[in-house]
Amino acid sequence: MNLFTQQIVNGLSLGAIYALIALGYTMVYGICKLINFAHGDIIMVGSYIAYVLLANGISLPVSIIASVVGCVIVGVLIEKIAYKPLRDTSRISLLITAIGISYLLQNLCQLIMGVNPLTFPSIINIESLNFFGVTITGNMLVTLIISIILMIVIDLLVKKTKIGKAMRAVSEDREAASLMGININSIISITFAIGSALAAIAGILWAANYPQLKPTMGSLPGIKAFIAAVFGGIGIVPGAVLGGFLLGLVETMTKAYISTQFSDGIVFFILIVMLIFKPNGILGKNEKEKV
Amino acid sequence: MNNILHVENLGINFGGLRAVDNFYMDIYGNELVGLIGPNGAGKTTVFNMLTGIYAPSEGKIELMGESIINKKINDIAKMGIARTFQNIRLFNNLSVVDNIKVALNSSHLYSLKDSLFRTKKYYQAEEDMENEAMELLKIMHLDDLAYTLAANLPYGKQRELEIARALALKPKLLLLDEPAAGMNPKETLELINTIRYVQDYFKVSILLIEHDMNLVMELCKRITVLNYGMVLKVGSPLEIQNDEEVIKAYLGN
Amino acid sequence: MFREVKKLCKNKWFIFSLIGVVVLMILSFTNLISRYYQGIFTSICINIILVTSLNLLSGYLGELTLGHAGFMSIGAYVGAYITKDLFPFLAIEISFWPALIIGAIIAALIGFVVAFASLRLKGDYLAIITLAFGEIIKNILTNLELVGGAKGYMGISRFVNLPLALIIMFISVFLIYLLVNSQYGRIIKAISVDDLASNNSGIDTKAYKIKTFVIAAFFAGIAGVLYAHYMGNLAPKIFDYNMSIEILVMVVLGGMGNFKGGIISAIILTLLPELLRGFADYQMLVYALILIFMMLFKNNAKVNAFFSELKLKISKEKVHE
Numbered sequence: 001m002n003l004f005t006q007q008i009v010n011g012l013s014l015g016a017i018y019a020l021i022a023l024g025y026t027m028v029y030g031i032c033k034l035i036n037f038a039h040g041d042i043i044m045v046g047s048y049i050a051y052v053l054l055a056n057g058i059s060l061p062v063s064i065i066a067s068v069v070g071c072v073i074v075g076v077l078i079e080k081i082a083y084k085p086l087r088d089t090s091r092i093s094l095l096i097t098a099i100g101i102s103y104l105l106q107n108l109c110q111l112i113m114g115v116n117p118l119t120f121p122s123i124i125n126i127e128s129l130n131f132f133g134v135t136i137t138g139n140m141l142v143t144l145i146i147s148i149i150l151m152i153v154i155d156l157l158v159k160k161t162k163i164g165k166a167m168r169a170v171s172e173d174r175e176a177a178s179l180m181g182i183n184i185n186s187i188i189s190i191t192f193a194i195g196s197a198l199a200a201i202a203g204i205l206w207a208a209n210y211p212q213l214k215p216t217m218g219s220l221p222g223i224k225a226f227i228a229a230v231f232g233g234i235g236i237v238p239g240a241v242l243g244g245f246l247l248g249l250v251e252t253m254t255k256a257y258i259s260t261q262f263s264d265g266i267v268f269f270i271l272i273v274m275l276i277f278k279p280n281g282i283l284g285k286n287e288k289e290k291v
Numbered sequence: 292m293n294n295i296l297h298v299e300n301l302g303i304n305f306g307g308l309r310a311v312d313n314f315y316m317d318i319y320g321n322e323l324v325g326l327i328g329p330n331g332a333g334k335t336t337v338f339n340m341l342t343g344i345y346a347p348s349e350g351k352i353e354l355m356g357e358s359i360i361n362k363k364i365n366d367i368a369k370m371g372i373a374r375t376f377q378n379i380r381l382f383n384n385l386s387v388v389d390n391i392k393v394a395l396n397s398s399h400l401y402s403l404k405d406s407l408f409r410t411k412k413y414y415q416a417e418e419d420m421e422n423e424a425m426e427l428l429k430i431m432h433l434d435d436l437a438y439t440l441a442a443n444l445p446y447g448k449q450r451e452l453e454i455a456r457a458l459a460l461k462p463k464l465l466l467l468d469e470p471a472a473g474m475n476p477k478e479t480l481e482l483i484n485t486i487r488y489v490q491d492y493f494k495v496s497i498l499l500i501e502h503d504m505n506l507v508m509e510l511c512k513r514i515t516v517l518n519y520g521m522v523l524k525v526g527s528p529l530e531i532q533n534d535e536e537v538i539k540a541y542l543g544n
Numbered sequence: 545m546f547r548e549v550k551k552l553c554k555n556k557w558f559i560f561s562l563i564g565v566v567v568l569m570i571l572s573f574t575n576l577i578s579r580y581y582q583g584i585f586t587s588i589c590i591n592i593i594l595v596t597s598l599n600l601l602s603g604y605l606g607e608l609t610l611g612h613a614g615f616m617s618i619g620a621y622v623g624a625y626i627t628k629d630l631f632p633f634l635a636i637e638i639s640f641w642p643a644l645i646i647g648a649i650i651a652a653l654i655g656f657v658v659a660f661a662s663l664r665l666k667g668d669y670l671a672i673i674t675l676a677f678g679e680i681i682k683n684i685l686t687n688l689e690l691v692g693g694a695k696g697y698m699g700i701s702r703f704v705n706l707p708l709a710l711i712i713m714f715i716s717v718f719l720i721y722l723l724v725n726s727q728y729g730r731i732i733k734a735i736s737v738d739d740l741a742s743n744n745s746g747i748d749t750k751a752y753k754i755k756t757f758v759i760a761a762f763f764a765g766i767a768g769v770l771y772a773h774y775m776g777n778l779a780p781k782i783f784d785y786n787m788s789i790e791i792l793v794m795v796v797l798g799g800m801g802n803f804k805g806g807i808i809s810a811i812i813l814t815l816l817p818e819l820l821r822g823f824a825d826y827q828m829l830v831y832a833l834i835l836i837f838m839m840l841f842k843n844n845a846k847v848n849a850f851f852s853e854l855k856l857k858i859s860k861e862k863v864h865e
Binding site: 342344363364365368369373374376380381382383384385389390392393394396397399401403406407409413414416417420456457459460 | 726727744
């Protein structure tokens with residue numbers, strides 16, 4: 001029983017990071033209908049910036065802020081330079097461009113920082129908590145708390161603020177929103193900025209939990225987070241959170257009880273089965289084609 | 292008895308909404324029938340049930356005495372119900388003649404093996420298809436545009452091509468969903484002639500949805516009026532035009 | 545068949561590529577080109593098969609898929625297993641051919657399963673489910689000790705040389721060409737623009753989607769068997785979604801559903817990293833930049849207007865002549 005509870009805690013903490021990344025994916029998808037393949041690499045950028053600053057003796061809060069700001073700049077620039085000119089063309093062109101950006105970021109990082117893995121310093125030095133034999137490490141605790149706070153903030157932002165309302169309008173119908181006087185360009189930029197900021201935090205949390213930095217470190221968590229977003233119903237904010245936690249739990253449980261080697265395969269298999277029965281994700285609505 | 296279409300007690304729910312209720316209709320050989328009603332009355336929903344896109348919640352649809360309920364969309368098309376769409380849906384990436392050939396599929400079957408080995412059957416079928424498609428285009432006065440991309444046709448011609456494509460299925464019943472939508476008076480006049488010509492030449496029964504009352508009154512022998520998903524009135528154009536309930540449904544109280 | 549070839553002989557592109565293939569064959573038989581270049585041209589052949597088959601699925605039928613490398617890996621592993629472990633006593637000249645066919649058939653079977661499972665899905669969801677299938681295949685191969693597991697599958701006979709790759713590529717592409725230029729091709733193009741209207745025109749759209757998946761997977765399997773017997777060893781991690789994406793990139797750059805374009809872009813994009821070898825460390829960086837600029841360039845209104853004007857001018861001049 002204790003092992004099971006322990007796995008749930010582990011799964012939630014992993015899922016929290018997936019959820020943060022998935023939020024960025026789903027928001028961008030909701031607005032631009034783009035699978036932003038480069039999103040995973042923003043995680044990498046975030047953790048590398050933090051690493052460099054920390055290694056040079058700069059304090060943790062400053063490093064975190066700088067990493068967030070850096071990622072926001074990178075994210076918004078990518079949108080302005082590479083995605084914006086293609087906004088009204090075929091979605092596949094946009095997808096390929098996103099893939100190009102992903103390669104670009106990885107290779108730039110490799111050039112600047114080298115191929116060899118770097119070790120991220122331990123930044124969370126809180127004692128582990130122990131409840132009835134279930135250990136919650138400081139990393140897990142901080143990851144969970146920060147992620148949940150950020151999720152609440154995003155949810156409030158989308159639901160309660162004017163910007164959130166504009167975002168929802170743009171994702172519903174871009175042209176109509178533009179006719180209602182919403183500045184599409186700035187809403188898209190803000191969306192990319194928020195997504196990138198979340199990715200930066202996710203990157204630092206990821207590095208705190210799995211302290212090995214590589215130029216390609218973002219791609220697998222990125223793909224998995226995208227799957228989490230699809231799981232929950234892509235374009236739907238609560239769906240990304242639900243999908244992220246579910247994916248984290250499924251992955252941890254599979255590793256603990258079924259097989260470590262096959263864990264990725266099983267996660268993908270569950271995704272397939274779920275999509276067959278619920279083609280639009282857990283929270284997605286079934287849309288009938290208008291005839 | 293040459294009852295082409297027999298529909299009885301047809302109904303469908305969308306969630307909690309009753310979109311069509313107790314719909315009935317009979318169409319006989321070589322007849323031109325109109326289906327009219329205010330926006331949202333459920334006309335296109337009826338078409339979608341007749342072509343298998345929506346599965347009705349209850350009721351009977353019989354084509355030449357054979358039920359089409361729960362049949363696949365493509366099987367219903369092959370059985371003899373062809374249609375056009377409110378917003379023209381052509382294969383824009385194909386030429387005019389290829390649009391027709393796609394619909395000729397059911398009558399000229401050759402297998403992938405035939406195309407891989409370019410057998411005699413392949414050449415025979417391709418030749419037959421070309422001839423038949425060109426003949427159909429000639430009848431519809433589209434033959435000089437045969438090798439133009441469908442997307443590049445003018446609006447009126449696109450409508451005609453869509454009708455031609457439906458006719459390629461050799462239907463017993465042709466459903467036209469607002470064929471005159473978006474047309475100017477001159478084009479509408481041409482369309483009236485085309486529809487009459489098609490009915491005459493192909494000996495096909497036609498059911499059409501239309502908002503252009505001139506066209507409906509001019510063409511249809513019988514008209515069914517739909518309101519709030521239910522049949523309000525069935526009658527001749529004259530009867531419909533003078534029916535108070537119909538006028539009320541259109542103009543409101 | 546003969547009539548078709550006769551028709552093709554009037555096509556300058558067909559003649560051009562035929563000459564190319566023959567010249568390359570002669571050059572490699574007479575050892576006039578080095579092993580290094582033979583290797584590059586063999587890779588080009590394999591990529592052309594991959595691109596042409598994916599073009600069927602993603603270009604003509606318009607179904608975005610990210611699992612083509614998965615189908616390829618099935619062909620590669622099954623084929624290699626047959627020649628190396630199943631019939632080790634047979635000479636490779638004999639066992640290669642059944643391996644080629646069986647590898648492709650097993651890949652096609654997997655294609656059938658994937659198609660069947662994903663029939664209800666469209667667009668991005670289809671893309672993600674095919675990606676998931678590809679990753680599952682990779683995951684299974686990584687843990688299958690029978691074929692070397694994560695360490696890789698070594699010691700496969702390196703039977704495939706450039707002339708053989710050229711012949712198999714030429715036949716594969718020709719077969720796909722015949723399919724595209726038939727009623728089947730017409731129908732999948734129709735389905736790609738309007739599923740419902742095709743369905744209403746009496747076409748069993750689901751059956752065509754399944755057929756296309758099966759055919760595309762079959763030829764990806766062929767490419768896989770070639771790859772295995774050209775490389776001599778296999779590792780599951782080569783066949784990840786990045787490889788699927790690379791094939792898709794070639795299809796997109798060549799123009800979705802553009803037969804010639806796909807082949808040309810397969811050639812260019814296979815050569816590109818080799819040409820960029822001089823950049824050493826910057827090779828992949830430049831590749832990424834070129835990719836991005838090509839997409840931006842291709843979709844730029846001014847650039848497109850310039851090219852269509854140029855085309856118009858050229859055709860006008862031709863008329864004047």
